[in-house]
Amino acid sequence: PFKPFKPFYMETTADIMIRKTTNSRLKEVDFDNLEFGKYISDHMLVCDYAHGEWKDPQIVPYANLSMSPSALGLHYGQTVFEGMKAFRMHDGSINIFRMDKHYDRFVRSLQRMCMAVVPKDIFVEGLRRLVELDKDWVPSKPGHALYLRPFVFASEARFGVKVSDEYRFVIFTGPVPSLYADPIKVKVETQYIRAAKGGTGFAKCGGNYGAAFLPTQQARLEGYDQVLWTDGIEHKYIEESGMMNVMFVIDGKLVTAPLSDSILDGVTRDSLLTLAQDLGFKTEERPVAVAELEDAFKKGTITEAFGAGTAAVVAPIKTIHINGIDYSLPQYDANKLQFKLKAGLENIRLGVSTDVHGWNYML
Numbered sequence: 001p002f003k004p005f006k007p008f009y010m011e012t013t014a015d016i017m018i019r020k021t022t023n024s025r026l027k028e029v030d031f032d033n034l035e036f037g038k039y040i041s042d043h044m045l046v047c048d049y050a051h052g053e054w055k056d057p058q059i060v061p062y063a064n065l066s067m068s069p070s071a072l073g074l075h076y077g078q079t080v081f082e083g084m085k086a087f088r089m090h091d092g093s094i095n096i097f098r099m100d101k102h103y104d105r106f107v108r109s110l111q112r113m114c115m116a117v118v119p120k121d122i123f124v125e126g127l128r129r130l131v132e133l134d135k136d137w138v139p140s141k142p143g144h145a146l147y148l149r150p151f152v153f154a155s156e157a158r159f160g161v162k163v164s165d166e167y168r169f170v171i172f173t174g175p176v177p178s179l180y181a182d183p184i185k186v187k188v189e190t191q192y193i194r195a196a197k198g199g200t201g202f203a204k205c206g207g208n209y210g211a212a213f214l215p216t217q218q219a220r221l222e223g224y225d226q227v228l229w230t231d232g233i234e235h236k237y238i239e240e241s242g243m244m245n246v247m248f249v250i251d252g253k254l255v256t257a258p259l260s261d262s263i264l265d266g267v268t269r270d271s272l273l274t275l276a277q278d279l280g281f282k283t284e285e286r287p288v289a290v291a292e293l294e295d296a297f298k299k300g301t302i303t304e305a306f307g308a309g310t311a312a313v314v315a316p317i318k319t320i321h322i323n324g325i326d327y328s329l330p331q332y333d334a335n336k337l338q339f340k341l342k343a344g345l346e347n348i349r350l351g352v353s354t355d356v357h358g359w360n361y362m363l
Contacts, residue, residue, distance in 0.1 A: 016045070016129050021061035031139055034177040036311065041134040041146070041173045045126045048155070049116045049167040057122050059130055062172060068157035072164040079206040080109040081151035083310040086131045086173070086363075088138045089351035095360035096127055096148070097349055098267050105265055106150065109203035115152055116167045123150065124361075130171055132363055143178040143346070147311075179311050183318035183332060184225035186241060188290055189215055190323075194240060194262070196232035201239075201262035209243070216242065224321060226307070230290060232262065238288045241317070244309035245269040248288065249337055251301050256308075258285045268308045272341045274357065279344075281337060290322060297327040305329055306338045314342040 021042045029039050040062055047057035073079045082105065086096045103123050110117050127148060131138070138146040150171045154164030192215035195201025200208060212227075219227045226242035239257055240246055245266040247256045254276045259265050276283050296302035297320075307315035316338060320327050332339070347353035349360065 016057050016059055016125060018043075018059040018129065018133065019061065020133070023061075026136055029137070029175060031141065031144075031175065034139065034144060034175055036147075036176045036179055037174070039137075039174045041137040041175070043130060043133050044173075045130050045169075045171040047118070047122055047126070047169040049169070050165070054116070054119060054122060054169075057126050057169075059126075059133060065168070065170070067155060067168075070157045070159040071154065072156050072158060072162070073153035075159065076154070076161060077205065077207045078113050078115055078154035078164055078167075079151065080106070080113055080115060080153075081149060081204055081206070082106045082109075083204070084127075084148040084150070085145040085176075085310060085349075086138055086148060087145050087349045088140045089349075091351060092140075093351070094131060094135055094138050094363045095349065095351075096131060096363070097361070098271070098359050099124060099127065099361040101267050101270065105204065105267070108265075109205060110152060112200055112203040113205050114163045115154065118150075118152060118169050122169070126150075126171055128361075128363060130173060134173060135363070137173065137175050139175045141177075142350075145176060146173050147176045148173050176311070178313060179315065183316040183329075184307075185223065185319040185321070185326075186226045186228050186317055187219045187222065187224040187321040188238070188293075188323075189219070189227040189229055190235040190290075191215070193232035193235075194229040197260070197262055199232075199262060202260070202264055204264065212243075224319075228320065236289055236291075238290060238293065239263055241307040241315070244307035244312060244315060246305070246307055246317075247272065247338075248293070248296075248302060249304035250292075250296050252303075253282045253284050254337065255284045255286065255288055257288055266308060266310075268310055268313060268345075271345055271359070272308055272314075275341050275344045276337065279340070293320065294322055294327070297322075303330055304332070304336055304338055313345065314338045 024042050044062045045059050048055045082102050084102045152169045155168040156164040156166035229239045231237045273283050305317040
């Protein structure tokens with residue numbers, strides 16, 4: 001069985017210098033018509049690593065970065081990111097969702113890419129202070145959130161192939177709406193692969209995403225919104241859906257592929273599995289064969305399919321293309337499991353339901 005890297009933590013004391021902007025861009029934001037990725041908040045955190053240690057982090061006005069054209073991260077792929085969200089709760093307070101789990105995954109990604117590990121207190125305190133400073137950017141509309149993007153890249157100016165000795169850690173944020181409100185069409189991909197055993201599929205590194213663009217674009221030209229990735233050996237088993245984990249309701253059970261070194265340990269995936277179990281719904285983490293999906297469609301035993309990820313939370317799937325045939329899922333309504341899980345998750349993040357799992361990091 002897959003055993004992810006056990007994170008190790010570098011301890012330091014986060015003393016964060018803050019330089020506030022004198023020209024807020026908040027007035028430019030149309031909070032009633034947000035577009036994902038369009039708006040970026042006023043400030044960002046920057047922290048450099050050199051000579052074997054992390055320097056003092058700073059929060060400064062959001063601006064372009066200056067770097068050498070020979071910065072190693074531009075050439076050899078040492079770049080890792082996380083995707084997180086902060087939410088405005090029903091009483092106006094703000095929480096950052098599942099900070100610890102996101103940090104653990106960030107560490108595993110950095111370790112896999114042979115990069116310096118950001119100390120936990122810089123990560124946690126940096127996010128806290130940054131969100132607190134830009135709290136007016138956190139949307140209050142249901143389903144909307146402040147997206148948080150921590151990332152690290154190799155910044156050493158040296159063009160030879162090597163593990164970098166210098167890194168830059170940055171966090172920026174921006175208000176976003178929910179994605180994929182309408183059901184999507186997906187195509188089972190059997191030519192290209194997203195990840196292979198022994199590779200970097202479980203890490204959130206830039207190369208995983210860049211390599212996925214071509215087959216995704218081709219699928220869109222064919223009329224589909226995303227691809228369903230299959231395993232890199234036989235194209236026999238379903239692994240992920242586009243940039244998300246994928247889940248199915250088959251024979252009344254919530255089924256998803258097990259974690260492996262080619263599948264991302266999704267925070268939303270983990271949250272939805274936990275909430276399904278809380279509801280008494282049976283869950284299975286096991287290989288899901290393409291042939292099993294075909295058979296389930298023919299027998300009518302598959303009732304739901306959906307992507308699960310930070311950006312979309314839940315992305316309903318209405319059509320799955322398998323071996324030249326479009327298979328349709330039954331019509332969705334509010335009583336379907338995916339929407340109950342999404343509502344349950346949102347209620348926890350908004351403070352409507354009790355956070356029994358300790359997922360909310362309150363500011």
